[in-house]
Amino acid sequence: MKLVSFTAGLGNQLFQYCFYRYLLNKFPNEKIYGYYNKKWLKKHGGIIIEHFFDVKLPRSTRWINLYGQYLRIIYKCFSCGVSKDDDFEMNRTMFVGYWQDQCFFSGINISYKKNLVISEKNTWLLGEILKCNSVAIHFRRGDYMLPQFKKIFGEVCTVKYYLKSIRKVEEKISEPVFFVFSDDIDWVKQNFTFNKVYFVDWNKGQNSFWDMYLMSQCSANIIANSTFSFWGAYLNKNNPFVIYPQKWVRTNLKQPNIFPKTWMAL
Structure with a gap:
């Protein structure tokens, strides 16, 4: 047993x-x-x-x-x-x-339930995602800003990391449209500007799953040092261009062996 x-x-x-x-x-x-x-x-x-x-x-x-x-x-x-x-x-x-x-x-098949009921607002956003060169960009702050987590996970995905990632996406993808997923949208708006952008902040609690689902439907992903963010990209079946942070934590812990070779570390 x-x-x-x-x-x-x-x-x-x-x-x-x-x-x-x-x-x-x-x-x-x-x-x-x-x-x-x-x-x-x-x-x-x-x-x-x-x-x-x-x-x-x-x-x-x-x-x-x-x-x-x-x-x-x-x-x-x-x-x-x-x-x-x-x-x-x-x-x-x-x-x-x-x-x-x-x-x-690797080799374990993870798939969404087939009878998922998606809300009207998420259905609308999914339509927007599917009709353009959509880029999911995930900013995780929230609990990462608490003292006990900040010393491990906080300030790994810096403003510099996201700016470099955005530039790299703009080099690779024609006319990208950014879909921002975050628990601190105000902070994102204060620190970044996008030519074309949608801000997603309505999926709360258990419904936060829909952020993961929507991220997995995009053409590209810029992820945070978060397992939630990782799965949003890993479950993406669109052969996405994915960028992840070269460092996962602030401590001396080694980078987890979870990233596909086709993904880009910055």
Whole structure:
């Protein structure tokens, strides 16, 4: 028996689901359950991956969750039983991490649910995206500006990074139209000017999924150092031109092995 922990927001849940599928392939005769950290998930709107994607999450029970809590306590005391990103061992019982590596998700098919109900406003925007050389550009600030996150993720995607990315897109794509997705549109308007632009700021809470969906429909993507942003580009089936930040975090952590070779680092 093995347990996979699911936690954090939609982007990380997608990585964790891929890792679960990876384990299913590695251990076809073993039961693999889900451990759902309700306290941490609640901060990000809960488990929302199954609302929008064609996935089958691992089942869980009250006993499984209690067992997961027990294993985490044992790990804190004796460093055994639990495998983490920076301490990965296949033969352990519980897996707690984000599993941001192509070896875990390449070959795993992730697709949207076929019966998704899109709002009138998002339907209108999708029409605008599909009729031009659309460029999704994602600015993530919000929680990245909080002290505990800023020291890790903040100020990686600087104004300079976005200006260089915009110039590169304008060199590559004829008459680009920018679609700005951000949790701080006012900051974007104060720091950048675009010839043709749409600002997208109405998809809130669980509906923020629609930002990811709309980004994945564009002709090109400029992403932030965010797993949400990454999936918006990775799920794009239009053979997009994608730019990502050369540095993912401010700390000495190495760049995650998640970027396709066809993408451009700046």
